[in-house]
Amino acid sequence: MAIQLTAAARQRMQDFLAKEPSAVGVRFGIKRTGCSGFGYTVDLADAIAENDQVFEQDGLSIVIDRKALPFVDGTEIDFQRQGINASFVFRNPNATGECGCGESFTVG
Template identity: 85%
Template sequence: MTIQLTTAARQRMQDFLAKEPAACGVRFGIKRTGCSGFGYTVDLATSVAGDDTVFEQDGVRLIVDRKALPFVDGTEIDFQRQGLNAAFVFRNPNATGECGCGESFTVEAQA
């Protein structure tokens, strides 16, 4: 099981972590939302729970809840800037569909 960060995503996360010394890493997960079912969440983490899986890449600790892991395993997280907009972009091999706006996704078990 793995989650990969591109150089741009890693650098962006390192910037956030440097500004928040109390954070122990970045929490990556999902929530039910949008027109396709699930949306991604990326937040600073203040703790690691017993059922979390921790991935570390080039000094960035990525913390994923056990329940979310089957939905995001194998995901590559990128960070892209387009004009004035900047956002994390997710390439998830488990997603079987996405909404038109790209804010939510579906997986086979849910479809």
């Protein structure tokens, strides 16, 4: 499997990358947080480490630590605007539960 981006998420990430030409891509991962256990992280990737997996989509590199990959493999990342709020939205087939706000998730 892989990580998939919607057109809106890809455009948002490309906008960030255009402002940081030294970045090699976007780093997607997880951290322990929230009321459900794990939260998603999205940052610019300064480098690709030996333990990273890189997915390419339309010229955009998505960098993921291999330790996080079992938790997020197959995730679709979208970017949505609702009124004055804007955020990435994650559709993760590995998640067995999410908190009410969608900020954290659990896996089986």
